[in-house]
Amino acid sequence: MKNYKNIIVLDKVNYTTNTGKTILKDISFNINSSDFISILGPNGAGKTTLFKLILGIEKITSGSIKFNSLTHKDIAYVPQVKTLDRTFPASALELVCTGINKTWSFWNSKKDIMQATEVMSALNAEHLANRQLKNLSGGELQRIYLARAIAKQPKLLLLDEPATGVDFICEKDINKVLTRLNDEDSITIVMITHDFSTAYCHSKNVLLLNKEIIYYGDPQSTLTDKNLMATFSNTIHTHDVKFGIKKC
Structure with missing residues (x-):
C-alpha cells in the first residue's frame, strides 16, 4: 500500500446494536489523504454502518475514530439511492x-x-x-x-454504491469522474461497491469486510479468489466459485 498521510484513523472500532447484535468487530485501518478505497462485502457486512460511524450518525460501542486535519464539514456523503x-x-x-x-x-x-x-x-x-x-x-x-x-x-468523498441503478455508459462516466477527482484534485474517495472489476481497476486500496476486516491492501493482492471466498463464504454455496474480475 502507498504511504499517504492519515486523515482518519480507526482503531479497534466495535459496534453493537441495543439488542446485542454485533455489526462491526475490531475494525482498524487508516483512510489516507489522496487514497481511493473500495469496500466490498456481502449484504449485512456492516459497510453502510461503517460510513455512519465515520459521519457520526451512529456512535461506536468501543474503540476510536480519530480525525487528522479533517472535519465533518470536509466530507461529502452520497447514500444508497433507495434512501435519497x-x-x-x-x-x-x-x-x-x-x-x-x-x-x-x-x-x-x-x-x-x-x-x-x-x-x-x-x-x-x-x-x-x-x-x-x-x-x-x-x-x-x-x-x-x-x-x-x-x-x-x-476533501473526502464517501459513496455508498454510487453506480446502483445507472446504465453501463453512465457507470463508466461516474468511474471516469471519480478517478479524475482522485488523481488530479487529490480528493480522497471511499466507495462501497459490489463490482469487483470496478474495485480492481479504479482503487488504490481495497477493504474486504464481513463484520470484521477480512483483508486490506492493494487490488492485486486483495482481490484473489481465496480472499473473496473468505469474505463471501456465507452467501456462496459452492467451493468451485471463480470470481470473474475483468482486468483493466
Whole structure:
C-alpha cells in the first residue's frame, strides 16, 4: 500500500446494536489523504454502518475514530439511492447548487450555475437540470446527488454504491469522474461497491469486510479468489466459485 498521510484513523472500532447484535468487530485501518478505497462485502457486512460511524450518525460501542486535519464539514456523503430524498421541491440544478452554497438559496449566481452545470455535464446529467427531483428515476437521482457532493469540493468523498441503478455508459462516466477527482484534485474517495472489476481497476486500496476486516491492501493482492471466498463464504454455496474480475 502507498504511504499517504492519515486523515482518519480507526482503531479497534466495535459496534453493537441495543439488542446485542454485533455489526462491526475490531475494525482498524487508516483512510489516507489522496487514497481511493473500495469496500466490498456481502449484504449485512456492516459497510453502510461503517460510513455512519465515520459521519457520526451512529456512535461506536468501543474503540476510536480519530480525525487528522479533517472535519465533518470536509466530507461529502452520497447514500444508497433507495434512501435519497426525491420529495424536496427543487430542480436537479437547484439541488446541485446547494452543494456549492452549502445551503438552500432562492437565487444562484451565474458562476454557481456554470459550476453546477459543469459537474452535471461530466456525469452526463446536464439534460436533467430543469427536471424536478420527484420526476427523476433512481439512476438519474443518483447522478444528481453525486453531482451535488462533487460540487461541494470535499476533501473526502464517501459513496455508498454510487453506480446502483445507472446504465453501463453512465457507470463508466461516474468511474471516469471519480478517478479524475482522485488523481488530479487529490480528493480522497471511499466507495462501497459490489463490482469487483470496478474495485480492481479504479482503487488504490481495497477493504474486504464481513463484520470484521477480512483483508486490506492493494487490488492485486486483495482481490484473489481465496480472499473473496473468505469474505463471501456465507452467501456462496459452492467451493468451485471463480470470481470473474475483468482486468483493466
